[in-house]
Amino acid sequence: MQEISQIKYAFFMSQENKNLITNYSSAKYSWLKSGGKISHLYKIHNQGDLINLVNEKEINKKKILVIGNLSNTLIKDEGYDGMGIKLFGDFASIQINSDYMLVGAAVLDNYLSKYCYHHGIYGYEFLYTIPGSIGGNIFMNAGCYNQEIKDKLLSVIFFDTKDKKVYEKNIRDLKFDYRKGFQKKNSIILYGKFKISYGNKNKIRELMKEYEGIRNQTQPQKVNCCGSIFKNPSNSSAWRLIKSSIDESFYNGPIKLSKIHSNFFENDPNISANSIDSFISKIQKRVKEKHNITLEKELRIID
């Protein structure tokens, strides 16, 4: 693991913490439109803010939760009383170098995909349809259409909140797996270094449109949801297992399974996060009873 010079990354420290939001509503900003409050959310715009953050006395005492675009996270109704962290500014930028692309963790997938199209860089079309951020993608090893973020990654640059240093770790030394990416404790993913290959812009555009078309046909649109609820177990599909284990009642009510894709649920806005959690547990129980398989959640439920 390579440690990156603190000096190179250290900016000026500001005196006051104007970047703190108290009682941040996850229900307001999450894709589920549900979830408890984050008692203290720190907005990090640059390395200077990071240094201010580590100077906060709380950082060594409290657990931390970095949030991206909240497309795969549900915070339970009781809320999160650790330190919430959200990246902005410098971490929402993309820089193209001769042999790699440096992408900030706060960059949204759809934006990166469009950016790559404009620069004639191919291989990022699949991100056009995922509603997360690069940080969330690297954490989850997000993917679709037989592609995963790990296939594109060269290295991950992250901040370790315990020893207060920035590190770069090569993808060769990381054990990414299906929906399991860089999940190192006490770490804030800052950037990903990504591969670059140039291609035909029309073909890139066509592929983006093709993926969008598939998505529109096979998944519910314009509803509150989190994407897939469960990971697919090896050799089977979560949706098939769910469909064959539940009854019609699961397709009705304020939290209901989607008739288009039974590994998706749709919920009314501001529904209690704990009732979503119970709904998910009920599905899990049914599948276990019918198939003796315990489905593993893809959705991150935080308490």
Ligand SMILES: Cc1cc2nc3c(=O)[nH]c(=O)nc-3n(C[C@H](O)[C@H](O)[C@H](O)COP(=O)(O)OP(=O)(O)OC[C@H]3O[C@@H](n4cnc5c(N)ncnc54)[C@H](O)[C@@H]3O)c2cc1C
């Ligand atoms: C409609 C819909 C469709 C979806 N389709 C897909 C799909 O096809 N494929 C797929 O893989 N996923 C899909 N998802 C799920 C989701 O978009 C991905 O998991 C995405 O990678 C999450 O990114 P995010 O920024 O929203 O992460 P969040 O939900 O904000 O966070 C997810 C996890 O990542 C951690 N995290 C986020 N940023 C950082 C950071 N900078 N440093 C450290 N940890 C961090 C969080 O702590 C949390 O544990 C879908 C979701 C929706 C709503």
